[in-house]
Amino acid sequence: MDKDFMHQLYKEHLHTRVLPAPDEVSQWMNCLLAWLFPAFSSKKFEHEPDFLAFGESLKSKLFSLLLRSCDEEKPETQVSAFFNALPNLRRHILEDAKAIYQGDPAARSIAEVIHSYPGFFAIAVHRIAHWFFKQEFTSLARMFSEYAHSKTGIDIHPAAQIGARFCIDHGTGIVIGETTTIGEDVKIYQGVTLGALSVQKELAQTKRHPTIEDRVVIYSGATILGGKTVIGHDSIIGGNVWLVKSVPPHAKIYYTPPGNKA
Numbered sequence: 001m002d003k004d005f006m007h008q009l010y011k012e013h014l015h016t017r018v019l020p021a022p023d024e025v026s027q028w029m030n031c032l033l034a035w036l037f038p039a040f041s042s043k044k045f046e047h048e049p050d051f052l053a054f055g056e057s058l059k060s061k062l063f064s065l066l067l068r069s070c071d072e073e074k075p076e077t078q079v080s081a082f083f084n085a086l087p088n089l090r091r092h093i094l095e096d097a098k099a100i101y102q103g104d105p106a107a108r109s110i111a112e113v114i115h116s117y118p119g120f121f122a123i124a125v126h127r128i129a130h131w132f133f134k135q136e137f138t139s140l141a142r143m144f145s146e147y148a149h150s151k152t153g154i155d156i157h158p159a160a161q162i163g164a165r166f167c168i169d170h171g172t173g174i175v176i177g178e179t180t181t182i183g184e185d186v187k188i189y190q191g192v193t194l195g196a197l198s199v200q201k202e203l204a205q206t207k208r209h210p211t212i213e214d215r216v217v218i219y220s221g222a223t224i225l226g227g228k229t230v231i232g233h234d235s236i237i238g239g240n241v242w243l244v245k246s247v248p249p250h251a252k253i254y255y256t257p258p259g260n261k262a
Contacts (some may be wrong), residue, residue: 024144039111069140096123099165118152119168129158177209188221197226
């Protein structure tokens, strides 16, 4: 093999940051969710000191992850900020779990939702990933979101803004793009895409994905595209609908197969 090529490749390795391995990131996320939600955990803490020690180990591991994910040498401040934000994050995630439970007749308990539902897992990871994205830990945030994507088939960009009590039912195949804005009490089903009309790189800093206002329901297979597309509050978007224009509040949009009367 050419020596110049080998030397250049070595130099790239030498000057490239070694990011955390995907297994490290996924393990930390699973441990964090188990610590925050007893229903998610397979481990029972019999003594409070053991529980507190587990929390300290999560802080230590997060310090290590951040140290390899940012330019700061000692990111203690960000570790403290994240753990100070956890009570509010946990409250929002529990509200999501309750929304999923209340919106799914098949759910037997909130504990079942937390333990078993892929929609809950995807939303919980997104809430956490979004916090890190806002702190400009974009690589780590993206690793979190890709872990949830690989596990659930639900692809939520960590920058997407999602309001309270978000409900994902089933969930497989959902795509929520970077500049999507979702209001409160929104429910979406499997196969929904909230995407961009164009993937041109020069549009990277513009709003490319739709806005979904409060209390909207979007059924399976619907595709809603474009940064100027707004789905008005209290609307219902039926299955397999293709939308690139805004709809007013309280709208009901359904797909009509070719040859059928509207």
